[in-house]
Amino acid sequence: MSVYTASTTAPVNIATLKYWGKRDKSLNLPTNSSISVTLSQDDLRTLTSVATSSSFTEDQLWLNGTPESLTSERTVACLKDLRALRTAVEARDTSLPKFSEWKLHIVSENNFPTAAGLASSAAGFSALVKAIAKLYELPESMSEISKIARKGSGSACRSLFGGYVAWEMGSEVDGSDSKAVEVAPLEHWPSMKAAILVVSADKKDTPSTSGMQTTVATSDLFQHRIKNVVPTRFIEMKETILNKDFAKFAELTMKDSNSFHAVCLDSYPPIKYLNDTSMKVIKLIHTLNAAAGETIAAYTFDAGPNAVIYYLEENEAVVLGLLHELFGGVAGWEKVDKEQLTLLKAFPKEHLDYDITKGVAKIILTRVGPGPQDTEQCLINKETGLPN
Ligand SMILES: Nc1ncnc2c1ncn2[C@@H]1O[C@H](COP(=O)(O)OP(=O)(O)OP(=O)(O)O)[C@@H](O)[C@H]1O
Ligand SMILES: C[C@@](O)(CCOP(=O)(O)OP(=O)(O)O)CC(=O)O
Structure with missing residues (x-):
């Protein structure tokens, strides 16, 4: 039997202007445009191999070694669209094998x-x-x-580009103009770094999908956010990226994280993703920026308590100096030259809240990175069509 395969890696992205709210649930069409930074695949990446063969009997997915269902509405929608595009390719060149009619085996690993x-x-x-x-x-x-x-998961559309990415919400009812575009490539502003503080927490109680539905249906503040706040912020944030204006970029990022969590709390019943540690991290970063006399670090939080702190490489010594002082005991510092780290002299020692330390499980130190990469590494056995 002939088994045809292809493999790719893809990155995580963390929004600096948050997607929160759908105007169409099944097509994953958002109520606002969003912006993100794609993170390096050296630290966080998915590797996915796919195979097709006329002898496969069903679509199958293995995620991190375990068979997973491929019947979710979202995955079904993705496979349907991809097969439709392949059908068009086959119609243009009838000598091609009819992959569009064959089943798929998908094997994926997140590192x-x-x-x-x-x-x-x-x-x-x-x-x-x-x-x-x-x-x-x-x-x-x-x-x-x-x-x-996007139909698989809204934020996934932004992971198809590296560097700085916008998801333009679009206005068509069929979603044909709701797509990701590059704002600037990685090479434009390569010095952007990110420290992810993985906050110890139980599994989040409100998944993003249902959380946004509650917000759209019940929050008055949300209407203000999507009508009066985000449209201007979207334009301004793109400008700060193009101008490499970190202070302004950071301010907009922090304000947008706060705005997103405010509309969550304004939902009914309220949705709370930040915990005490998250709030202490927010205070810490504001204290750091005040002590530095300029905005050198920005926090942002998704639908959970983990903090992502963006900063520029040139400020690494003092940003990581502070984080190391508080979280030096957790895993994730292996790559860092500790000799280079320094605590900003102006940082008020009475604001070093060592109580925060126990709330953080580990740190992931990473940076802006490229989009999906082709790879020869294949997770599928080309003879059997099954996971290696
Ligand atoms: N490599 C993968 N291939 C296919 N589907 C995946 C893969 N990794 C994750 N998923 C899908 O995404 C789901 C996890 O999404 P979920 O939103 O719960 O978590 P998350 O994206 O890690 O966290 P968050 O959305 O809070 O940042 C998995 O259950 C699976 O369905
Ligand atoms: C807070 C966010 O991370 C929400 C992400 O939501 P998802 O993309 O996970 O939601 P679905 O479209 O329902 O799959 C903000 C963001 O990434 O922009």
């Missing part, structure tokens, strides 16, 4: 915890869609492909 508030669904769906697009030799642009990933 970081799945479903733990680290955006695995974004990396996972972008990898899945990109790998199949590669297998099917689809000619569509990355923005076109991003519309399919």
Whole structure:
């Protein structure tokens, strides 16, 4: 039997202007445009291999070594769109094998915890869609492909690009203009770094999908956010990226994280993702910026208590100096030259709240990174079509 395979890696992205709210649930169409930074795959990545063969009897997915259902509405929608595009390719060249009619085997591995508030669904769906697009030799642009990933998980559309990415909400009812676009490539502003404080927490109680539904249906503040706040912020944040204006970028990022969590709390019943440790991290970063006399670090939080702190490489010594003082005991510092770290002299020692230390389980130190990458590494046995 002939087994055809393709593999790709894909990154995580962390929004600096948050997607929160859908205007169409089944198509994953958002109520506002959003912006994100794609993170390096050296630290967080999904590797996905796909295979097709006329002898396969059903679509199958193995995630981190375990068979998973492929029957969710979202995955079904992605596979349907990809097969439709492949059908068009086959119609143009009738000599091609009829992959569009054959079943798929998908094998995927995340090199970081799945479903733990680290955006695995974004990396996972972008990898899945990109790998199949590669297998099917689809000619569509990355923005076109991003519309399919969007149906898997909204934020996944942004993981199809590296660097700085916007998801334009679009206005069409069929979602044909709701897609990811590059704001600036990684090379434009390569000095952006990110420290992820993985906050010890139980599994989050409100998944993003249902959380946003509650917010859209019940929060008055949300209407203000999508009508009066985000549209201007979207334009301003793109400008700060193009101008490499970190202070302004950081301010907008922090304000948007706060705005997102405010509309969550304004939902009825309220949704609370931040915990005491998250709030202490917020205070810490504001104290650091005040002590530095300029904004050198920005916090942002998704639908959970983990903090992502963006900063520029040139300020690494003092940003990580502070984080190391408080969280030096947790895993994740292996790559760092501790000799280079320093606590800012102006940082008020009475604000060093060592109580915060126990709330953090580990730190992930990473940076802005590229989009999905082709790889020769294949998780599927080319003879059997099954996971290696
Ligand atoms: N590599 C992958 N391939 C296919 N699907 C994946 C992959 N990784 C994750 N997923 C899907 O995403 C789901 C996890 O999404 P979920 O939103 O619960 O967590 P998360 O994205 O890690 O966290 P958060 O959305 O809070 O940042 C998994 O149950 C699985 O369905
Ligand atoms: C807070 C967020 O991380 C929400 C992400 O939501 P998802 O993309 O996970 O939601 P679905 O479209 O329902 O799958 C903000 C963001 O990434 O922009």
